[in-house]
Amino acid sequence: xxxxxxxxxxxxxxxxxxxxxxxxxxxxxxxxxxxxxxxxxxxxxxxxxxxxxxxxxxxxxxxxxxxxxxxxxxxxxxxxxxxxxxxxxxxxxxxxxxxxxxxxxxxxxxxxxxxxxxxxxxxxxxxxxxxxxxxxxxxxxxxxxxxxxxxxxxxxxxxxxxxxxxxxxxxxxxxxxxxxxxxxxxxxxxxxxxxxxxxxxxxxxxxxxxxxxxxxxxxxxxxxxxxxxxxxxxxxxxxxxxxxxxxxxxxxxxxxxxxxxxxxxxxxxxxxxxxxxxxxxxxxxxxxxxxxxxxxxxxxxxxxxxxxxxxxxxxxxxxxxxxxx
Amino acid sequence: xxxxxxxxxxxxxxxxxxxxxxxxxxxxxxxxxxxxxxxxxxxxxxxxxxxxxxxxxxxxxxxxxxxxxxxxxxxxxxxxxxxxxxxxxxxxxxxxxxxxxxxxxxxxxxxxxxxxxxxxxxxxxxxxxxxxxxxxxxxxxxxxxxxxxxxxxxxxxxxxxxxxxxxxxxxxxxxxxxxxxxxxxxxxxxxxxxxxxxxxxxxxxxxxxxxxxxxxxxxxxxxxxxxxxxxxxxxxxxxxxxxxxxxxxxxxxxxxxxxxxxxxxxxxxxxxxxxxxxxxxxxxxxxxxxxxxxxxxxxxxxxx
Numbered sequence: 001x002x003x004x005x006x007x008x009x010x011x012x013x014x015x016x017x018x019x020x021x022x023x024x025x026x027x028x029x030x031x032x033x034x035x036x037x038x039x040x041x042x043x044x045x046x047x048x049x050x051x052x053x054x055x056x057x058x059x060x061x062x063x064x065x066x067x068x069x070x071x072x073x074x075x076x077x078x079x080x081x082x083x084x085x086x087x088x089x090x091x092x093x094x095x096x097x098x099x100x101x102x103x104x105x106x107x108x109x110x111x112x113x114x115x116x117x118x119x120x121x122x123x124x125x126x127x128x129x130x131x132x133x134x135x136x137x138x139x140x141x142x143x144x145x146x147x148x149x150x151x152x153x154x155x156x157x158x159x160x161x162x163x164x165x166x167x168x169x170x171x172x173x174x175x176x177x178x179x180x181x182x183x184x185x186x187x188x189x190x191x192x193x194x195x196x197x198x199x200x201x202x203x204x205x206x207x208x209x210x211x212x213x214x215x216x217x218x219x220x221x222x223x224x225x226x227x228x229x230x231x232x233x234x235x236x237x238x239x240x241x242x243x244x245x246x247x248x249x250x251x252x253x254x255x256x257x258x259x260x261x262x263x264x265x266x267x268x269x270x271x272x273x274x275x276x277x278x279x280x281x282x283x284x285x286x287x288x289x290x291x292x293x294x295x296x297x298x299x300x301x302x303x304x305x306x307x308x309x310x311x312x313x314x315x316x317x318x319x320x321x322x323x324x325x
Numbered sequence: 326x327x328x329x330x331x332x333x334x335x336x337x338x339x340x341x342x343x344x345x346x347x348x349x350x351x352x353x354x355x356x357x358x359x360x361x362x363x364x365x366x367x368x369x370x371x372x373x374x375x376x377x378x379x380x381x382x383x384x385x386x387x388x389x390x391x392x393x394x395x396x397x398x399x400x401x402x403x404x405x406x407x408x409x410x411x412x413x414x415x416x417x418x419x420x421x422x423x424x425x426x427x428x429x430x431x432x433x434x435x436x437x438x439x440x441x442x443x444x445x446x447x448x449x450x451x452x453x454x455x456x457x458x459x460x461x462x463x464x465x466x467x468x469x470x471x472x473x474x475x476x477x478x479x480x481x482x483x484x485x486x487x488x489x490x491x492x493x494x495x496x497x498x499x500x501x502x503x504x505x506x507x508x509x510x511x512x513x514x515x516x517x518x519x520x521x522x523x524x525x526x527x528x529x530x531x532x533x534x535x536x537x538x539x540x541x542x543x544x545x546x547x548x549x550x551x552x553x554x555x556x557x558x559x560x561x562x563x564x565x566x567x568x569x570x571x572x573x574x575x576x577x578x579x580x581x582x583x584x585x586x587x588x589x590x591x592x593x594x595x596x597x598x599x600x601x602x603x604x605x606x607x608x609x610x611x612x613x614x615x616x617x618x619x620x621x622x623x624x625x626x627x628x629x
Binding site: 044048077128141143148153163167183187218222247268306 | 343345346347348349350351352353354356357358360361363364365366367368369371372420423424427428430431440443445446448449450451452453454457458459460461462464466467468469470471501504505533554555558559561562564565568569572573574585588589592593598601602605608609612613615616617619620
């Protein structure tokens with residue numbers, strides 16, 4: 001992992017203005033502040049502990065509940081202890097009923113999501129890594145303009161472009177094909193920006209210059225020097241791109257209205273309108289809450305797995321690919 | 326990716342190496358530039374074009390903006406999104422910064438690391454999944470915290486999702502999925518505060534509170550602004566939450582709760598693509614203006 005962030009040097013300025021005065025003022029109190037520390041620290045510690053505990057419950061409880069809900073019957077869900085395990089039998093029943101919905105529709109949605117997210121991921125990496133590299137490590141006409149446009153587009157809310165994207169895709173007759181979402185997904189300015197930051201902060205330009213001296217071609221420099229050094233940022237861009245593609249709702253909702261083409265996110269949303277307890281209008285033959293919970297669980301499992309595997313990158317690398325543990 | 330405009334390098338007389346580099350640089354960014362044009366610039370241009378024309382393609386000035394603004398749902402949607410953004414941004418700044426500071430002070434690195442990861446897990450449930458989970462959490466008949474909901478005076482699902490509560494509920498959902506990632510970011514920024522600065526504050530006897538307020542938070546300012554801008558851009562496009570809620574509640578939230586739902590409605594229900602484009606352009610202008618102020622003022626991006 002690189003050790004500097006773009007904020008590092010510049011963020012120091014406010015401190016230089018404020019720091020010394022704080023310290024001068026605090027200096028007088030230093031001697032007596034030493035002594036009474038141990039007794040006074042107990043309360044803040046308890047306070048810290050309980051705040052963190054409350055937030056831990058807030059973040060984790062719904063996930064635990066969701067996992068357990070998939071093992072229960074609708075009866076158990078309403079009357080049983082919310083944090084109890086149902087039974088494997090109920091889980092099996094839920095699974096069977098869920099997959100029976102529109103003949104394995106759920107599995108098809110999962111397959112669709114996998115195809116869409118994976119193809120976009122591959123294109124994103126092939127496009128974003130060289131682009132970020134070139135922005136950081138080479139000079140060319142229009143480099144600055146490209147950098148600024150990348151930043152602007154990165155900060156633009158993508159969902160506002162969904163309607164114009166639909167019109168554009170409609171004009172080239174791609175609506176209803178998977179390319180109508182894969183291509184927009186593949187455009188990932190945030191990935192370019194991350195790569196750019198990574199190369200500017202972590203890879204010295206001299207290293208590349210030396211390789212050029214030795215007669216390495218420009219592509220050779222990228223392939224043999226830069227790419228091997230870029231593994232952390234490739235993982236990071238890949239992770240963010242995959243998660244963003246997998247969890248997107250609005251774009252596929254608009255582009256791929258056919259059930260057979262829906263990704264799991266949209267599919268699970270459409271399941272919701274078939275749950276009688278939320279939507280009394282539908283008959284009792286439809287989906288029950290535990291099956292909806294199971295579908296939600298299925299929808300998040302791939303991302304959860306990626307999370308667990310990428311944990312090391314995430315915790316140390318999320319800061320624009322630039323933090324130190 | 327190897328097909329490049331070769332005339333670019335010959336503009337000025339530069340050393341051969343630079344020339345070669347320039348051509349290579351363009352080759353490396355070529356595919357990205359294509360995507361940028363196709364899915365960034367072109368749809369933006371398309372939106373602007375549609376916003377200022379009518380169905381026949383004639384220029385109509387601001388009439389699409391005026392007619393959409395006069396739609397009886399427009400001001401409501403603006404109000405909903407504005408209130409939601411206010412709650413969401415304030416809670417994000419206050420809680421994320423506080424939690425990151427608390428985690429940073431923990432003596433045990435392992436505990437801190439595990440907590441950061443656990444806080445981050447709901448990020449995997451972004452999108453439709455988070456809404457579904459919270460529909461369950463907010464339904465007193467199945468919720469694990471139904472007693473808490475009862476204490477707050479909510480006994481039925483309908484009471485919980487009363488229209489007045491929605492901005493707060495969407496804030497909770499967004500915070501649940503999004504905060505963990507930002508805690509990791511702010512925590513990382515805290516780690517990048519030079520050791521000697523923290524050491525100096527400690528030696529001078531600054532309390533934890535003073536250190537946080539006078540040393541750490543000022544140094545985090547940029548990252549906090551960065552977070553606010555990205556969260557603003559994300560929050561302004563509120564769509565999936567009210568959309569799914571309207572499915573689950575037979576219309577409490579309505580299908581026209583947020584601005585993006587309104588654009589969808591204009592485009593695909595009312596066949597008024599030009600009106601939809603006008604609302605999109607408004608959202609774009611607001612968020613790009615916010616982003617531009619940020620880029621210009623914060624100096625965050627002058628990496629050059």
